[in-house]
Amino acid sequence: MTLHVAIIGGGASGTLAAAHLLRRRSSPERLRITLVESREDVGCGIAYSTDQSSHLLNTRVHNMSAFPEEPEHFARWLERQGLSSGGGLEFVPRKVYGRYLTELIAAEPNASAVPRLRIVKQECTGLRPHEHGVEVALSDGTVLPSHFAILATGYCRDGRHEPGLDDPWSRPEKHDLAAPVVLVGTGLTMVDMVMSLLDSGQSGPIYALSRRGLLPQPHRVTKPLKLSTADIPIGTSLAYMMHWLRSTIRSHETAGGNWRDIIDGLRPHTQMLWRHLPHESRGRFLRHASSLWDTHRHRMPPASADRIADAQASGLLRIIRGHFQEAHRTAHGTNITYRPSGSREPLVLEASHAIDCRGFGRLSLPTKNRLIQSLLDDGLARVDTLKLGLDFDKHDALVDANGCSTARVFGIGPITRGSHWEITAVPDIREQAARLAELLLGTPGLNESAPRRETN
Ligand SMILES: Cc1cc2nc3c(=O)[nH]c(=O)nc-3n(C[C@H](O)[C@H](O)[C@H](O)COP(=O)(O)OP(=O)(O)OC[C@H]3O[C@@H](n4cnc5c(N)ncnc54)[C@H](O)[C@@H]3O)c2cc1C
Incomplete structure (x- = not known):
């Protein structure tokens, strides 16, 4: 048959x-x-x-x-x-x-x-x-x-985006390279967009905005720790799991290892961990811990990390910690309203355009x-x-x-x-x-x- x-x-x-x-x-x-x-x-x-x-x-x-x-x-x-x-x-x-x-x-x-x-x-x-x-x-x-x-x-x-923000995956329109650009989100999509802007000769400031301003960590050569299911506190709460992860990383680093060895060692077990995480803990993970996890688990290649570091050092790339509020198209470009972390007063960034780099949600x-x-x-x-x-x-x-x-x-x-x-x-x-x-x-x-x- x-x-x-x-x-x-x-x-x-x-x-x-x-x-x-x-x-x-x-x-x-x-x-x-x-x-x-x-x-x-x-x-x-x-x-x-x-x-x-x-x-x-x-x-x-x-x-x-x-x-x-x-x-x-x-x-x-x-x-x-x-x-x-x-x-x-x-x-x-x-x-x-x-x-x-x-x-x-x-x-x-x-x-x-x-x-x-x-x-x-x-x-x-x-x-x-x-x-x-x-x-x-x-x-x-x-x-x-x-x-x-x-x-x-x-x-x-489905092609639905925050009004005023550009889709990162559609072909960018030509813009004034000396004008500021805003990237909303500071994950791997932001890294891609910075690479594209640097390749195109952007000389105006690139502002990258996210709540915590966390960037993906760079890759290093790792020796993933061999963990068995018995080593991992499967089925426990998110709080306990995070406590276990932090202390495991601490003792590994004290012994001369690198945190990446633990994160990579967990890789074969992450799906099972997720399945056994109580439902309420999964929601809390998404709200409070997923961006920290993502920046450590989904890292950027060293060549991209070097270009990002250079752009930050020269002042071309500026990371802003704050809450995105809205994007508003104007006759000259796009205005981004955000609330800086720790402040109640919103601020506005004027840019030639702004790109949605917040991932898939x-x-x-x-x-x-x-x-x-x-x-x-x-x-x-x-x-x-x-x-x-x-x-x-x-x-x-x-x-x-x-x-x-x-x-x-x-x-x-x-x-x-x-x-x-x-x-x-x-x-x-x-x-x-x-x-x-x-x-x-x-x-x-x-x-x-x-x-x-x-x-x-
Ligand atoms: C920018 C980016 C970089 C990444 N880099 C890496 C990396 O370096 N290493 C790594 O391991 N992973 C990487 N990933 C993750 C991973 O590879 C992706 O998650 C993966 O590509 C998902 O593929 P997919 O086929 O499920 O989804 P998609 O790529 O979204 O493809 C789905 C396809 O289904 C088609 N489709 C949807 N509905 C219909 C329909 N009704 N009828 C017909 N066709 C339909 C769409 O047209 C589309 O082509 C990356 C992801 C992204 C977004």
């Missing part, structure tokens, strides 16, 4: 899902994948579509293989392109990684008369799961029958993603309790409005953030892709009839 899988979304997550399915089922006549993507570029998604060489991966080459069981896969691909030099420790441009992902699904090792992978450049507008499979509705009215569907729709950005509803909205409207999906994405069970099966696992529709990548939290970086997504491929291909009879509906 041929297994048909429809993957909705051809960014990094959808591409990794396809690559893992293709790799696991070698018999060409037994697998058909349809990858549905509404954009022209397939494989790159939002993260790897940039054409700027200074937008670097924030993960070293040796951690970016598409396949966890073959950690050298990306490094060897780079060597074949004549691009490698750092023994896996380097940070290459994200556009190069986009090419790697694109080739991953373009170059099928077992090419046959009927290709196992078909790319359909259309929007998926709805899914209708039934006992034996799922119908996938496309914007041209076509309905594709398949056994399973995988939602790889990313963060569900929570799912805003109603969403312009017609597929996601229709799944919610039809009761086939529900938003996770923290509104980070949709609700999925422990096998990444979509949970419907009644709390039942849908069994025919699965999720991968940031759309499953509510279940896993740390599921945005490739090293985490590729593990999820491997688990999903194993589940869909490995369970005997799974593709012949619908599995029993489980309640969540």
